[in-house]
Amino acid sequence: MEENRSTFKLSGREKAGLIWHYLRPCWGHFAAALLCACLSMALNALTPQIIRITVDSILGSEEAKLPALVLRVLPLETLRQEPVTALWWAAGAVMVTALLRGLCSFGQRAQLSRGSEAYVKGLRDDLYRRIQYLPFAWHKQHPTGDIIQRCTSDVDVIRTFVCNQLVEVVRTVFLIILYLWIMFRMNVKLSLIALAFIPIVGLSSGVFYRKISSRFKTADEAEGEVTACAQENLTAVRVVRAFGREKYEEDKFQAKSERYAGLWIHLGKLLSVYWASGTLLTCLQVMVIILAGIHESVAGAMTLGAFVAFVSYNESLAWPVRSLGRVLSDMSKAGVSMDRVGYILRSPEEQEQPDDVPFPGGDIVFDHVTFGYEGQPVLKDVSFTIREGETFAVLGGTGSGKSTLVHLLDRLYDVPEGSGRITIGGVDLRHIRRSDLRRHIGLVLQEPFLFSQTIGENIRAVRPDAPEDAMRRAAAIACVDEAVTSFPEGYDTIVGERGVTLSGGQKQRVAIARMLMQQAPVMIFDDSLSAVDAETDEKIRTALRRSTGKATVLLISHRVTTLMQADRILVLDGGRVAELGTHAQLVEKPGIYRDIYHIQMQSADRALLEEGGSEHGGH
Numbered sequence: 001m002e003e004n005r006s007t008f009k010l011s012g013r014e015k016a017g018l019i020w021h022y023l024r025p026c027w028g029h030f031a032a033a034l035l036c037a038c039l040s041m042a043l044n045a046l047t048p049q050i051i052r053i054t055v056d057s058i059l060g061s062e063e064a065k066l067p068a069l070v071l072r073v074l075p076l077e078t079l080r081q082e083p084v085t086a087l088w089w090a091a092g093a094v095m096v097t098a099l100l101r102g103l104c105s106f107g108q109r110a111q112l113s114r115g116s117e118a119y120v121k122g123l124r125d126d127l128y129r130r131i132q133y134l135p136f137a138w139h140k141q142h143p144t145g146d147i148i149q150r151c152t153s154d155v156d157v158i159r160t161f162v163c164n165q166l167v168e169v170v171r172t173v174f175l176i177i178l179y180l181w182i183m184f185r186m187n188v189k190l191s192l193i194a195l196a197f198i199p200i201v202g203l204s205s206g207v208f209y210r211k212i213s214s215r216f217k218t219a220d221e222a223e224g225e226v227t228a229c230a231q232e233n234l235t236a237v238r239v240v241r242a243f244g245r246e247k248y249e250e251d252k253f254q255a256k257s258e259r260y261a262g263l264w265i266h267l268g269k270l271l272s273v274y275w276a277s278g279t280l281l282t283c284l285q286v287m288v289i290i291l292a293g294i295h296e297s298v299a300g301a302m303t304l305g306a307f308v309a310f311v312s313y314n315e316s317l318a319w320p321v322r323s324l325g326r327v328l329s330d331m332s333k334a335g336v337s338m339d340r341v342g343y344i345l346r347s348p349e350e351q352e353q354p355d356d357v358p359f360p361g362g363d364i365v366f367d368h369v370t371f372g373y374e375g376q377p378v379l380k381d382v383s384f385t386i387r388e389g390e391t392f393a394v395l396g397g398t399g400s401g402k403s404t405l406v407h408l409l410d411r412l413y414d415v416p417e418g419s420g421r422i423t424i425g426g427v428d429l430r431h432i433r434r435s436d437l438r439r440h441i442g443l444v445l446q447e448p449f450l451f452s453q454t455i456g457e458n459i460r461a462v463r464p465d466a467p468e469d470a471m472r473r474a475a476a477i478a479c480v481d482e483a484v485t486s487f488p489e490g491y492d493t494i495v496g497e498r499g500v501t502l503s504g505g506q507k508q509r510v511a512i513a514r515m516l517m518q519q520a521p522v523m524i525f526d527d528s529l530s531a532v533d534a535e536t537d538e539k540i541r542t543a544l545r546r547s548t549g550k551a552t553v554l555l556i557s558h559r560v561t562t563l564m565q566a567d568r569i570l571v572l573d574g575g576r577v578a579e580l581g582t583h584a585q586l587v588e589k590p591g592i593y594r595d596i597y598h599i600q601m602q603s604a605d606r607a608l609l610e611e612g613g614s615e616h617g618g619h
């Protein structure tokens with residue numbers, strides 16, 4: 001069964017594999033960060049011991065149970081005589097441990113930030129690389145916004161989980177084990193009471209976060225809606241102004257923004273209740289420990305210093321235990337993000353077969369091709385031949401399948417087995433290496449895309465090292481050289497969001513120049529002269545005829561004047577071949593081509609007459 005992007009799930013093992021795959025190259029940083037975190041914990045555990053020794057063995061008279069090395073350095077007897085000096089020593093020791101903890105904390109953060117950047121870079125680069133090689137059909141099926149969100153927000157959730165939460169879990173587990181070990185050595189009865197509260201606090205926090213995670217998800221989705229609303233508005237700013245929709249857009253945004261704010265206020269309330277009840281529970285535990293501790297101290301089972309130290313350890317346990325519950329429930333959020341990212345990483349790329357052959361050249365033959373999208377037939381038993389070197393035109397109504405012919409020729413989609421075949425030079429297209437095929441087929445689309453670079457860089461996109469005069473020759477053929485040189489920056493003018501806005505016709509012409517630079521033996525113009533006026537269209541076609549030489553040209557257009565000089569013309573009607581022949585043959589016989597020809601010629605004549613009339617009137 002085909003994987004679905006909403007239901008795709010990685011197993012626990014696969015998720016661990018995904019984490020480890022990107023962690024492996026930078027595991028040293030994570031290990032160093034963990035070491036620093038554990039050292040910091042251990043140093044933290046020293047402070048209550050300093051207090052215990054000060055109270056029991058310096059201010060009091062208990063025997064200090066310390067390692068021989070420490071006893072040799074610590075002038076215990078002298079300190080007992082001078083309590084003020086003793087307090088300075090204690091304060092100094094606390095300061096030193098705090099300083100060392102600061103160093104560890106610095107090391108932990110520095111190592112974590114290096115590790116997490118390396119981790120996330122590896123994952124992000126892999127995602128981007130994979131997206132470059134996923135089939136066109138995959139891109140068509142997946143909304144761009146969804147892909148971007150997977151590559152940004154989801155990657156960020158995984159980064160936070162691996163780089164912060166995972167380290168936090170290890171640190172907390174280490175802390176719990178270390179502190180409980182010390183506490184058990186100090187007093188078993190009190191330790192058992194403290195231990196009894198840990199699962200209650202941890203579990204209640206885990207259950208709470210699991211319960212509200214769906215609300216977090218709703219808030220995330222609401223945030224997505226706010227962003228999408230703003231994005232759509234900014235993209236369609238011209239339409240908004242033209243139709244005076246400013247107020248409507250403002251209200252729409254405000255409604256979404258209000259919902260988003262409301263969700264967070266509600267979440268804030270829930271979190272406040274949780275934190276307040278959690279604090280109450282923790283206080284209850286501390287109270288029980290204090291009462292039991294006093295009882296133990298009065299009974300002589302515990303010294304005063306040990307009691308103070310024990311209470312301090314116990315308090316230090318409360319916060320990490322509460323956060324552990326939250327981290328564990330956040331794991332499910334990270335798990336969802338891993339599924340979403342994993343879906344892209346597991347989607348199959350366009351694969352070249354080992355026995356695929358290079359582009360053979362020759363006649364292009366559509367042999368009984370039937371093709372459709374999502375079960376809806378578009379091309380129905382289409383057969384025709386484009387002879388090598390000829391200019392072949394395709395005319396057809398909207399949705400008749402003209403662009404689909406181009407998709408198939410470029411192998412953006414493959415003709416399914418048993419639904420006919422397309423051959424070039426007798427070789428089935430499905431056995432021609434895609435990369436090679438696309439290098440040999442130049443393509444200009446109706447709505448060409450220009451990169452946010454200079455015009456020169458756009459034209460030289462396929463041959464960045466091509467000489468200046470070759471680029472200008474291509475631009476001249478596409479009738480765009482004059483327009484470009486009239487810009488103050490000429491070919492260095494930046495286009496796209498950061499630069500000038502080219503008109504639709506200028507964009508099409510730059511795209512034609514870019515395609516000409518490819519010097520491909522097959523050139524396809526998919527309605528790519530629709531945005532230029534008839535006169536420029538004629539000029540470009542004349543220049544092209546002279547320059548394309550032996551290239552096979554496939555012209556797709558709604559304009560008969562664009563097509564009539566082609567060697568042969570194919571008329572598509574509802575996905576079927578309706579007519580095929582030269583212009584002269586097609587205007588001779590009744591049919592779609594002749595009708596369209598007459599309609600377009602009449603309106604052209606009318607336009608000419610009107611133009612003449614108005615000029616006449618002007619004199």
Ligand SMILES: Nc1ncnc2c1ncn2[C@@H]1O[C@H](COP(=O)(O)OP(=O)(O)OP(=O)(O)O)[C@@H](O)[C@H]1O
Nearest residue numbers: 140373374378396397398399400401402403404405
């Ligand atoms: N990727 C796709 N997924 C689903 N349906 C598609 C896809 N591309 C095209 N179609 C549908 O296939 C039909 C033919 O589309 P195609 O773009 O080939 O027509 P066309 O003749 O080039 O039309 P136009 O002249 O308007 O560009 C249309 O009904 C269109 O909605």
